[in-house]
Amino acid sequence: MVQIFGHRGAAGTFPENTMVSFKACEKFRTDGIELDVQLTSDGEIVVIHDETINRTSNGKGYVKDFTLSQLKQFDFSNNFKEKVGFCEIPTLKEVFDWAQNNDFYINIELKNDKxxxxxxEERVINLIRQYEIEERIIISSFNHKSMFKLHLMAPDIETGVLYYRKKNEPWKLAEEFKTKAVHPNYKSITDEQIIETLNHHIAVRPYTVNDPFIMKRLIALNCTAIITDYPEIAAELVGK
Known part of the structure; x- marks a missing residue:
């Protein structure tokens, strides 16, 4: 069955990359969540997509310039404050603590392309080892060299290359950087390419699929997974 991953949690209906958004995915009966990680100035792994906090919080500045305690002071409820109240930025450790009580897969995107x-890479791997959840983790990035580095460091942890420009043979991209998956923008991969990539034993998880008609098409192709802002809709379509 096609798996459903909540993109930054349930980003269509909850503040992205927050614990309230991840917990919503439990209610929606999804298979997993996708999230993004960066490092604070004091070396903590925090969950946030943008390199700055400008768009998603009430603060301004680069993630890398704040300590964790400083970042915890900002409100990351974004446009959902009336719905959920104050939301602090989560650490990857906090996500893993929560994941001890479920069987979710976690797709960790390393925001190290800019x-x-x-x-x-080392810090993320060490934390995964500490929690012993290697089998539930997929690490992806637009930084393909980083994925090759991860393969050398931890060949037992699944990795995937992210891309948004069309590729003639997506499976070759995975083979080049020793990943077990491709995570294309859904507009960048054809039905034929999905089938051929799967035939090469490479997982295919398109992002960010929010149109129900496109969801149905990808489900019919038996894609490995769909990454969506609306996991509640996708979960219903696959009959969860």
């Missing part, structure tokens, strides 16, 4: 966070 800012080369030194040691991000």
């Amino acid at each position: 800012i080369p966070y030194h040691g991000l």
Whole structure:
């Protein structure tokens, strides 16, 4: 059955990359969540998509320039404050603590394609090892060299290459960087390419699929997973 991953949690109806958004996915009976990680100035792994906090919080500045305690002072409820109240930025450790009580898969996107966070790969792997949840983790990035580095460091942890420009043979991209999956923008991969990539034993998880008609098409193709802002809709379509 096609798996459903909540993109940054349930980002269509809850503040993205917050614990309230991840917990909503439990109610929606999804298979997993997708989230993004970066490093604070004091080396903590925090869950946030943008390199700055400008869009998603009531603060301004680069994630890398704040300590964790400073970031915890800002409200990340974004446009959902009336619905959920104050939301603090979560750490990856807090997500893993929560994940001890469920069987969710966690797709961790390393946001190291613009800012080369030194040691991000090592810190993420060490935390995964600490919690012993290797089998539930997929690590992805637009920084494909980082995925190759991860393969060398932790070949037992699944990795995936993210991309948004069309590729003639997506499975070759995965083979080049030793990943077990491709995570394309859904507009960047054809039905034929999905089938051929799956035939090469490479997982295919398109993002960000929010149109129910496109969801149905990808489900019919037996895609590995769909990454969506509206996991409640996708879960219903696959009969969860």
